[in-house]
Amino acid sequence: MSMQDAASGVALWRQVADGIERGIADGRFAAGERLPGETEIAETYRVNRHTVRRALATLAERGLVRAERGSGTYVEAPRIAYPLRSRTRFSEIVGAGGREPRGQLIGASEEPATRELAKQLGLKTGTPLIRIEALRLADRTPICIGTTWLAAAQFPDAGRTYERVRSMTKLLAHYGIRDYRRASTRVTAAIVDATDAIRLDLALGRPVLVVDSTDVDASGRPLLTTRARFAAERVEFLVENG
Amino acid sequence: MSMQDAASGVALWRQVADGIERGIADGRFAAGERLPGETEIAETYRVNRHTVRRALATLAERGLVRAERGSGTYVEAPRIAYPLRSRTRFSEIVGAGGREPRGQLIGASEEPATRELAKQLGLKTGTPLIRIEALRLADRTPICIGTTWLAAAQFPDAGRTYERVRSMTKLLAHYGIRDYRRASTRVTAAIVDATDAIRLDLALGRPVLVVDSTDVDASGRPLLTTRARFAAERVEFLVENG
DNA sequence: TCAAGTTGTCTAATAACATAGACAACTTGA
DNA sequence: TCAAGTTGTCTATGTTATTAGACAACTTGA
Numbered sequence: 001m002s003m004q005d006a007a008s009g010v011a012l013w014r015q016v017a018d019g020i021e022r023g024i025a026d027g028r029f030a031a032g033e034r035l036p037g038e039t040e041i042a043e044t045y046r047v048n049r050h051t052v053r054r055a056l057a058t059l060a061e062r063g064l065v066r067a068e069r070g071s072g073t074y075v076e077a078p079r080i081a082y083p084l085r086s087r088t089r090f091s092e093i094v095g096a097g098g099r100e101p102r103g104q105l106i107g108a109s110e111e112p113a114t115r116e117l118a119k120q121l122g123l124k125t126g127t128p129l130i131r132i133e134a135l136r137l138a139d140r141t142p143i144c145i146g147t148t149w150l151a152a153a154q155f156p157d158a159g160r161t162y163e164r165v166r167s168m169t170k171l172l173a174h175y176g177i178r179d180y181r182r183a184s185t186r187v188t189a190a191i192v193d194a195t196d197a198i199r200l201d202l203a204l205g206r207p208v209l210v211v212d213s214t215d216v217d218a219s220g221r222p223l224l225t226t227r228a229r230f231a232a233e234r235v236e237f238l239v240e241n242g
Numbered sequence: 243m244s245m246q247d248a249a250s251g252v253a254l255w256r257q258v259a260d261g262i263e264r265g266i267a268d269g270r271f272a273a274g275e276r277l278p279g280e281t282e283i284a285e286t287y288r289v290n291r292h293t294v295r296r297a298l299a300t301l302a303e304r305g306l307v308r309a310e311r312g313s314g315t316y317v318e319a320p321r322i323a324y325p326l327r328s329r330t331r332f333s334e335i336v337g338a339g340g341r342e343p344r345g346q347l348i349g350a351s352e353e354p355a356t357r358e359l360a361k362q363l364g365l366k367t368g369t370p371l372i373r374i375e376a377l378r379l380a381d382r383t384p385i386c387i388g389t390t391w392l393a394a395a396q397f398p399d400a401g402r403t404y405e406r407v408r409s410m411t412k413l414l415a416h417y418g419i420r421d422y423r424r425a426s427t428r429v430t431a432a433i434v435d436a437t438d439a440i441r442l443d444l445a446l447g448r449p450v451l452v453v454d455s456t457d458v459d460a461s462g463r464p465l466l467t468t469r470a471r472f473a474a475e476r477v478e479f480l481v482e483n484g
Numbered sequence: 485t486c487a488a489g490t491t492g493t494c495t496a497a498t499a500a501c502a503t504a505g506a507c508a509a510c511t512t513g514a
Numbered sequence: 515t516c517a518a519g520t521t522g523t524c525t526a527t528g529t530t531a532t533t534a535g536a537c538a539a540c541t542t543g544a
Contacts (some may be wrong), residue, residue, distance in 0.1 A: 011532090013531080038491070039489095050531095050532075070542080071542075072491080188474055189449040207432055232430055236428055236430045237429040253500090253502090293503080296501090309522090311510050315520095
């Protein structure tokens with residue numbers, strides 16, 4: 001790829017770092033694999049070796065690569081594949097990848113439904129809702145923060161229940177709902193906000209995948225709606241097509 | 243650079259330019275309106291007036307603002323956000339919603355398949371591929387940049403063909419393929435890199451949705467694989483769940 | 485053991501970025 | 515007309531980015 005952006009206002013080392021990061025995201029450089037040598041990278045980007053070193057240094061600082069003296073520089077972190085299906089269960093996805101899923105309650109509170117939330121849940125504006133905020137991890141790596149709203153009438157004391165069972169599936173089972181499915185999923189991206197950044201152990205300015213979803217019971221009646229923020233650098237969504 | 247911005251790799255003038263551009267994009271500075279004076283901008287960004295002048299110069303060069311000596315600097319072109327709300331599949335996102343889709347060839351080249359690409363396309367590593375890089379717009383707003391790989395043997399001269407027809411569907415039709423479907427779609431997010439930022443007319447540090455997809459023919463044989471980067475602030479994906 | 489290739493660490497020179505101050509040329513409204 | 519505020523242009527100076535070369539320290543495979 002050609003580089004040289006005359007006066008782009010972006011430092012060369014940054015352009016190189018971006019390029020390598022994209023290569024890692026692509027899978028052109030797989031996890032655990034050795035990157036090309038600094039000299040070779042310098043040649044492909046038509047840049048001095050010191051510039052490459054600076055790029056690699058920033059990637060190493062963020063934990064994406066690890067340099068081994070005399071040997072090479074290696075790709076550190078892979079992304080978790082996250083299928084978006086109608087029966088998406090966080091615990092199953094993480095467990096399938098050989099990692100241990102964990103849920104952690106951040107907080108629960110009661111609040112009236114906004115017009116938007118009411119529409120999602122098929123209720124009237126102002127209906128009391130329970131709002132549960134939870135952090136989910138794979139092994140010890142924070143993956144996402146989810147804010148879930150449920151009707152307070154249908155799920156009394158849902159906050160304390162979640163705190164005990166630490167799983168949305170188990171929470172619903174506790175109220176007698178054994179089958180539910182994903183009715184809609186909307187995905188977009190944003191920059192992480194300050195509070196999420198701390199909980200997700202994410203640097204400010206990093207991207208998050210924002211997923212709005214609504215789950216319904218077997219008869220199609222809305223049960224809960226969730227807005228989850230995923231650390232984009234740790235997750236990859238898999239969309240199933242026909 | 244400056245005291246607060248520890249080695250971001252992005253020049254101060256570029257940060258100021260991006261900030262002003264975003265202000266224009268979200269309507270804080272309306273079309274025809276006068277911007278704050280150079281001195282005032284310098285104060286708000288805690289930057290020298292010369293740095294602001296450089297930022298404004300680049301915006302003026304791109305036609306976003308126009309300086310009038312003795313009077314002020316005025317917003318030239320409105321930057322309307324074009325949210326793409328669509329109930330269609332990913333393949334039909336561009337072109338939905340009554341907007342005129344346009345494709346613009348950035349470049350085409352031949353390169354051997356990496357292991358990853360070969361796997362996607364069901365070919366052997368090293369098989370010659372044609373790589374097409376294209377920018378897609380809705381009306382005049384850049385929506386995404388897509389990099390597409392096709393087998394060179396099956397689609398000879400695909401680069402020039404795309405340049406003529408400016409549509410992947412029409413390109414396939416040209417080689418006798420009238421029916422194809424999306425086999426897999428993977429979505430994640432990242433920060434826009436320097437070269438994409440310029441082409442998408444996107445400020446540095448803004449998020450992009452990265453979509454990897456593979457299309458197959460009626461019998462399920464892979465035709466092409468694409469990695470597209472969408473300007474997240476202009477797009478929202480709706481995932482259909484059974 | 486040895487040679488080739490790797491990352492780590494120096495020094496040095498040049499180009500680009502950023503700040504500082506001063507003043508000219510122009511517009512606007514009182 | 516005049517004062518205040520604006521953009522345009524100049525000189526000067528310090529900081530950061532980038533390139534260049536050399537060598538040390540280490541790993542790997544023959």
